[in-house]
Amino acid sequence: MPHPPAQKKGDGSKGEGKQPFQSVKGMADILPKDAQWWYMMIDAARTVSELHNFHFLETPVVEPAALFESGTGLSTDIVEKQMYVFKTKGGDRVALRPEGTPSVMRSYLEHHLGYYALPLKVFHYGPMFRYERPQAGRERQFHQWEFDILGDGDPIYDVEIILAAMDFLKALKIKNPLLKINTIGCRVCRPGYRERLKSYYQTRKEKLCEDCVRRLQTNPLRLLDCKEKRCEELKRNAPIVLDYLCQACNNHFRSVLELVEDNGIAYEPDPYLVRGLDYYNRTVFEVVTPSSPGSVAGGGRYDYLAEQLGGHMVPAVGIAMGLERVMEVLKKEGVVPPQVRNRPTVFFAAVGEQAKKASLRIMRELRANGIVVVEALGKRSLKAQLKAANRSKISLALLLGQQEVFEGSMMVRNMVTGAQETVVLSNLVEEVKKRLR
Ligand SMILES: [Zn+2]
Numbered sequence: 001m002p003h004p005p006a007q008k009k010g011d012g013s014k015g016e017g018k019q020p021f022q023s024v025k026g027m028a029d030i031l032p033k034d035a036q037w038w039y040m041m042i043d044a045a046r047t048v049s050e051l052h053n054f055h056f057l058e059t060p061v062v063e064p065a066a067l068f069e070s071g072t073g074l075s076t077d078i079v080e081k082q083m084y085v086f087k088t089k090g091g092d093r094v095a096l097r098p099e100g101t102p103s104v105m106r107s108y109l110e111h112h113l114g115y116y117a118l119p120l121k122v123f124h125y126g127p128m129f130r131y132e133r134p135q136a137g138r139e140r141q142f143h144q145w146e147f148d149i150l151g152d153g154d155p156i157y158d159v160e161i162i163l164a165a166m167d168f169l170k171a172l173k174i175k176n177p178l179l180k181i182n183t184i185g186c187r188v189c190r191p192g193y194r195e196r197l198k199s200y201y202q203t204r205k206e207k208l209c210e211d212c213v214r215r216l217q218t219n220p221l222r223l224l225d226c227k228e229k230r231c232e233e234l235k236r237n238a239p240i241v242l243d244y245l246c247q248a249c250n251n252h253f254r255s256v257l258e259l260v261e262d263n264g265i266a267y268e269p270d271p272y273l274v275r276g277l278d279y280y281n282r283t284v285f286e287v288v289t290p291s292s293p294g295s296v297a298g299g300g301r302y303d304y305l306a307e308q309l310g311g312h313m314v315p316a317v318g319i320a321m322g323l324e325r326v327m328e329v330l331k332k333e334g335v336v337p338p339q340v341r342n343r344p345t346v347f348f349a350a351v352g353e354q355a356k357k358a359s360l361r362i363m364r365e366l367r368a369n370g371i372v373v374v375e376a377l378g379k380r381s382l383k384a385q386l387k388a389a390n391r392s393k394i395s396l397a398l399l400l401g402q403q404e405v406f407e408g409s410m411m412v413r414n415m416v417t418g419a420q421e422t423v424v425l426s427n428l429v430e431e432v433k434k435r436l437r
């Protein structure tokens with residue numbers, strides 16, 4: 001679709017005449033020119049969901065702010081710094097969801113979804129909101145497609161979730177996805193590791209960034225997540241979790257890795273991968289590709305989240321793909337999206353008031369028979385309408401004029417050869433289908 005160049009943005013100050021509204025910083029429109037990419041990603045995600053038997057689950061964009069404070073965690077960057085929180089007129093403290101997992105678990109507990117299937121497999125799709133500095137591939141509103149399996153702690157489901165994400169990337173022909181994987185232990189073994197980590201950093205406190213000095217008290221694991229150069233350097237000699245795992249966590253992780261290997265997934269253990277959300281335990285993972293600076297998917301096991309939200313224990317595992325990032329990779333790797341239209345398509349032109357009047361009825365008939373109809377009936381002249389037909393690159397045009405209305409016929413024109421013939425209206429659908437075959 002042709003589109004005009006972006007308008008120069010005004011500074012919004014008064015006195016320069018009326019300025020049209022613009023979108024809020026970090027909130028982007030998804031324009032028709034990107035439609036194919038979105039269709040392609042949604043199609044792939046839906047196909048994978050169907051093949052893996054993930055069920056549809058949609059939750060509201062607005063949730064109680066406390067859901068994320070209890071679930072994602074108060075000391076995480078997402079909740080502490082990036083969440084859009086506001087009071088409603090009724091006085092409720094609510095938030096735009098910064099991520100999907102707490103919502104999925106809230107819904108699971110609220111509607112007793114475990115009653116219907118154990119484990120329950122769901123997919124969850126929509127916009128997420130984080131107030132951070134907008135940068136390439138990360139706006140303040142972005143979209144995630146998430147797979148979750150709730151109600152079973154078996155390592156086979158950790159890998160089933162990873163495979164779903166890998167199948168999605170494969171369906172999109174994304175090259176060389178690499179799984180980074182680690183475990184962060186459980187309630188039994190993690191405290192010991194945390195203490196060890198804390199004392200390691202305690203003695204090097206003066207070399208840490210300001211945020212990390214604070215995190216050292218609240219959540220020492222998150223120091224491994226810091227992107228500050230001096231903190232990254234300290235990480236190199238930090239103790240690793242694998243040396244502190246309990247037997248159960250050790251067995252779990254070993255099973256996961258075996259299955260990952262069995263399935264030929266390219267992977268790399270990363271002993272410092274922690275994914276800084278409070279609810280993760282045991283397996284955590286990310287998927288990176290050579291064409292993306294950040295990860296395109298991330299997730300892990302979250303067996304304690306349900307309890308954090310006031311429910312009983314529900315072992316669960318999930319992964320979320322960032323669709324804007326995936327789209328960037330697709331574009332960078334030169335993947336060509338399939339044409340949006342794979343249905344038969346005609347261009348419909350009409351000249352004169354009577355013909356125009358009759359148009360809607362005929363177009364409805366064509367559409368009722370599965371034929372896509374493109375038109376430019378707002379333009380008066382046939383010439384202008386045919387120009388639009390040429391621009392839309394449709395090979396078959398149907399022309400309706402005064403004469404044809406009178407005769408109950410239509411002119412069918414091959415836009416490539418210019419050949420045209422008259423067809424009786426009652427045979428139109430059949431004749432069109434014959435020519436589009
Ligand atoms: Zn453990």
Ligand SMILES: [Zn+2]
Pocket residue numbers: 208209210211212223226227228231
């Ligand atoms: Zn730091």
